Amino acid sequence: MRGRVLIVAGSDSGGGAGIQADIKAVTAMGGFAATAITALTAQNTLGVHGVVPVDPAFIAQQIEVVLTDIGADALKTGMLHSAEVIDTVVASFRRYAPGVPLVVDPVMVAKGGHRLLLSEAETALRDRLLPLAALLTPNLPEAEVLAGFPVHTEADMKRAGETLLSLGAQAVLMKGGHLEGDRVVDLLVQKGRIDRFEDARIASRSTHGTGCTLASAIAAGLAQKMSLADAVARARTYVRDAIATAPGYGRGHGPLNHAVTVR
Numbered sequence: 001m002r003g004r005v006l007i008v009a010g011s012d013s014g015g016g017a018g019i020q021a022d023i024k025a026v027t028a029m030g031g032f033a034a035t036a037i038t039a040l041t042a043q044n045t046l047g048v049h050g051v052v053p054v055d056p057a058f059i060a061q062q063i064e065v066v067l068t069d070i071g072a073d074a075l076k077t078g079m080l081h082s083a084e085v086i087d088t089v090v091a092s093f094r095r096y097a098p099g100v101p102l103v104v105d106p107v108m109v110a111k112g113g114h115r116l117l118l119s120e121a122e123t124a125l126r127d128r129l130l131p132l133a134a135l136l137t138p139n140l141p142e143a144e145v146l147a148g149f150p151v152h153t154e155a156d157m158k159r160a161g162e163t164l165l166s167l168g169a170q171a172v173l174m175k176g177g178h179l180e181g182d183r184v185v186d187l188l189v190q191k192g193r194i195d196r197f198e199d200a201r202i203a204s205r206s207t208h209g210t211g212c213t214l215a216s217a218i219a220a221g222l223a224q225k226m227s228l229a230d231a232v233a234r235a236r237t238y239v240r241d242a243i244a245t246a247p248g249y250g251r252g253h254g255p256l257n258h259a260v261t262v263r
Helices: 019-029 056-067 083-096 119-132 141-145 154-165 210-223 228-242
Strands: 006-010 030-044 046-051 073-077 103-106 171-173 182-192 194-199
Touching: 006 019, 006 056, 006 171, 006 194, 006 210, 019 030, 019 210, 030 056, 056 083, 056 154, 083 119, 103 119, 103 154, 103 210, 119 141, 141 171, 154 171, 154 182, 194 228, 210 228
Parallel strands: 006 030, 006 073, 073 103
Antiparallel strands: 030 046, 171 182, 182 194
């Protein structure tokens, strides 16, 4: 089964993250990617140099025409830059894709720690989008914003994951890449169950778009009716291989090798 994934996120002109990474990841998984673009960015490996937001009404139209014709077996969201955009996306999903599993990548904090969303958008994400999520995939700075306390240890990761479950998400993948050490631990937290994933850290500056890529690869697995744990395991292996074989483009945080063979 190919699996249809509708991705609602921003465009990255550098091709390493955002919609471009999402399409590549879903395609690599053997799925079919459709999109609703929320913003255009002038972006490369050194950072974001310009942003042009898309009108919320046009975002809603993109979602409507895709879902009423092509349909979707899973949904994925990336950066939704305002409360109005989040409300638009939530309303569209409720109307046109009720019951379709949603992977929410809560793009809130940049790699350098800069907050990307206004406080009202953070509140809308927490209160209105998060309860629709079959899976939430925060990095640790994002988990800290959403859960409301610092996350510095694996025990903190577990506590934060359980807190986010209490806010309405069905499952939370706590990504531990921001913790110190030569091992990376991720926790898949579900009610009454925690799956732990541990690997050696890969020393690389080619990490641009890892969050987008991972979330979209998981969404493809859910669209293909894989179990959540199996979809996460396959997506993690794919992202690690894509980092390990990255082409080394750019002078900053470079893109992954999205064309790596899926194992």
